[in-house]
Amino acid sequence: MKQSLLLLLLLILLSPHSFSQTIYYSVQDGNWYQPSTWAMNEGGTIPATSAPTIYDTVYIRDSVYQVVPSGHIHRGNVFIELTGVFDIFSGSGISEPYIFAGDSFAVYGKLFTSSDFHNQVQFANYSSPDAFGYLIFGESAIVVIGDDLILNSKSVTQMDNGACGDGTSFDDMYFKGSDSRLCGNGKFFVPDKVRAWDNNNVEQKPPHPQLVTQICLGFNFYGTQKDCEDETNPIITGGATFPVELIDFDARQKGEDVEIYWSTAWETNNHFFTVERSWDGIDYDVVEMVAGAGNSDEVLSYKVIDTRPGTGKIYYRLKQTDLDGGYNYSSVVEIHITGAETGFLMYPNPARGQNVSVELYGFRPQTSVQIYIIDLSGKTVYEQTVETDERGNNLALIPPGLSSGVYFVRIHSIGKILTQKLVY
Numbered sequence: 572m573k574q575s576l577l578l579l580l581l582l583i584l585l586s587p588h589s590f591s592q593t594i595y596y597s598v599q600d601g602n603w604y605q606p607s608t609w610a611m612n613e614g615g616t617i618p619a620t621s622a623p624t625i626y627d628t629v630y631i632r633d634s635v636y637q638v639v640p641s642g643h644i645h646r647g648n649v650f651i652e653l654t655g656v657f658d659i660f661s662g663s664g665i666s667e668p669y670i671f672a673g674d675s676f677a678v679y680g681k682l683f684t685s686s687d688f689h690n691q692v693q694f695a696n697y698s699s700p701d702a703f704g705y706l707i708f709g710e711s712a713i714v715v716i717g718d719d720l721i722l723n724s725k726s727v728t729q730m731d732n733g734a735c736g737d738g739t740s741f742d743d744m745y746f747k748g749s750d751s752r753l754c755g756n757g758k759f760f761v762p763d764k765v766r767a768w769d770n771n772n773v774e775q776k777p778p779h780p781q782l783v784t785q786i787c788l789g790f791n792f793y794g795t796q797k798d799c800e801d802e803t804n805p806i807i808t809g810g811a812t813f814p815v816e817l818i819d820f821d822a823r824q825k826g827e828d829v830e831i832y833w834s835t836a837w838e839t840n841n842h843f844f845t846v847e848r849s850w851d852g853i854d855y856d857v858v859e860m861v862a863g864a865g866n867s868d869e870v871l872s873y874k875v876i877d878t879r880p881g882t883g884k885i886y887y888r889l890k891q892t893d894l895d896g897g898y899n900y901s902s903v904v905e906i907h908i909t910g911a912e913t914g915f916l917m918y919p920n921p922a923r924g925q926n927v928s929v930e931l932y933g934f935r936p937q938t939s940v941q942i943y944i945i946d947l948s949g950k951t952v953y954e955q956t957v958e959t960d961e962r963g964n965n966l967a968l969i970p971p972g973l974s975s976g977v978y979f980v981r982i983h984s985i986g987k988i989l990t991q992k993l994v995y
Contacts, residue, residue, distance in 0.1 A: 592626040592647055595619060597634040597655065608634070623647065628673075631655035631680070646672040653711060655680035659688075672704075679709040685717040688741075708732050708739065708755075716741035722751045727902065730755035730790075735799035744792075746785055753809070754787035754902055760799040765792050765807055787902065788816055815841050815863070815891055818870065822887045822906045823916055825932040826964070829877040829906060831858070831887055834919040838867045845890040846875045852886045852903065865894070870923045880908055913963075914989065915982055921994040927969040934963040934984050941983040942967055944993070946976070 598615040601608035609619035613630075623629050628648040632655040649671060651657050657680070670689050682688075706722070707729040708714050714732070720741040722728050725748065732738045735758060746753070746767035767775045767785065786792075786809030793799035794806045820833040831846050841863030847855035859875045877887075885908060889901035913933035919925055931940055937959060944953035957967045969980075973995045982989040 592628060594628045595623045596630045597632050600634045603636050603638055631657050644670050648673040649676045651678045651680045651682060653679045657682050659684040675705045677707045678712040678714060681713040683715050687719045687721055688716045689721045714739045719743045719745055721745040721747060722753060723747045725750050727752045735760045735796055752785055752902060753790065755790060758791050758793065758799055758802065760793050760796045817901060818919060820889050820901050820904060822904045824906060824908055829880045830874060830916065831877060832874045832916065832918055833889060834870060834872045836870060838864045840894045841865060842892045842894045844873065845892065847888050847890055848877060849886040855888065870919050870925055872919050913987055917980060917991060917993060924971050926971060927993065929967040929969060929980065931959060931965045934959045934987065938985060943981045945979045945981060
């Protein structure tokens with residue numbers, strides 16, 4: 572899931588817009604405003620004749636940048652690579668020195684600010700306050716915020732680097748609006764408070780349902796570093812009011828269709844799911860409704876086929892409705908529909924002792940396909956041969972029985988070798 576999100580964010584960074592924009596690559600230490608800091612190509616052989624302007628896309632690498640004390644507004648995408656360092660210096664007395672309003676702000680290197688970091692990323696339409704944007708802190712990111720981390724409404728933030736303040740630090744965390752979302756794999760020690768406001772600017776204090784549902788399942792906040800390290804006494808447990816535990820939720824093109832699939836670890840008073848689709852990330856319509864299990868403590872898998880997806884960027888989300896009428900939304904999945912492709916889906920993954928479904932699509936019709944399971948030593952521990960149907964598709968089942976661990980599923984066919992990781 573995380574890899575899918577990282578790929579989607581990279582696609583967002585490279586996506587075209589109606590605004591005039593240029594891609595800049597850093598080539599040396601320097602000031603944001605100096606043309607000598609930048610090049611116009613990835614290899615750095617074409618010097619920039621000007622500095623990035625408001626809608627340009629910027630890749631920061633091997634450099635430290637200091638923004639002038641008066642602050643700066645940049646509405647393009649920003650991508651801080653693994654060796655890149657971005658130092659935002661505001662000076663004294665400025666609470667919000669740097670406002671980013673691009674589709675995505677992705678940090679894999681180092682980000683430092685001397686004061687607040689105000690995340691106001693807007694997706695697809697820079698001038699629209701109702702558009703979604705993405706802020707991502709990767710596993711290797713080092714993010715040191717001088718004061719508050721502010722996550723504005725209509726933003727999705729992915730944090731994968733938190734470990735009780737190691738690698739990431741800030742004072743308060745603010746959720747400005749009920750649509751701002753925080754997901755990822757981590758636990759965080761917040762020295763002061765996690766605070767949220769609704770869309771009418773009314774503060775929602777913990778454990779208000781709005782706040783805990785804005786934080787994804789498994790993402791906990793602790794009031795002291797010791798509690799964080801011991802994983803005890805969380806001040807906020809993300810998704811606490813969500814009555815199902817989603818193992819995964821994703822979408823994949825399958826020929827001319829899109830297959831949307833998800834799995835749950837458990838369900839409580841779950842009435843039904845609704846798969847919703849959008850072409851702009853704002854307005855959604857219903858693809859299909861699927862009955863929930865009510866109450867279950869077993870791994871359950873679901874699947875919906877969207878036979879009318881169209882082409883280009885499409886967004887899917889999952890709405891879960893309780894027996895009492897309450898409902899919650901999953902995170903949003905983005906997919907780019909192109910021509911027919913070849914691939915396969917596996918679910919559930921992790922298998923957790925269940926049959927694993929392997930769906931083949933886009934292969935040559937009525938052709939033999941070999942399925943191999945290979946352990947980490949390179950030994951083949953399972954194999955199966957299937958025939959694709961007249962559309963080049965098939966559904967194979969891998970029965971349980973393998974020892975717990977990590978394996979690779981490799982698909983062989985004429986001119987195709989595909990591999991995915993499988994966890995038993």
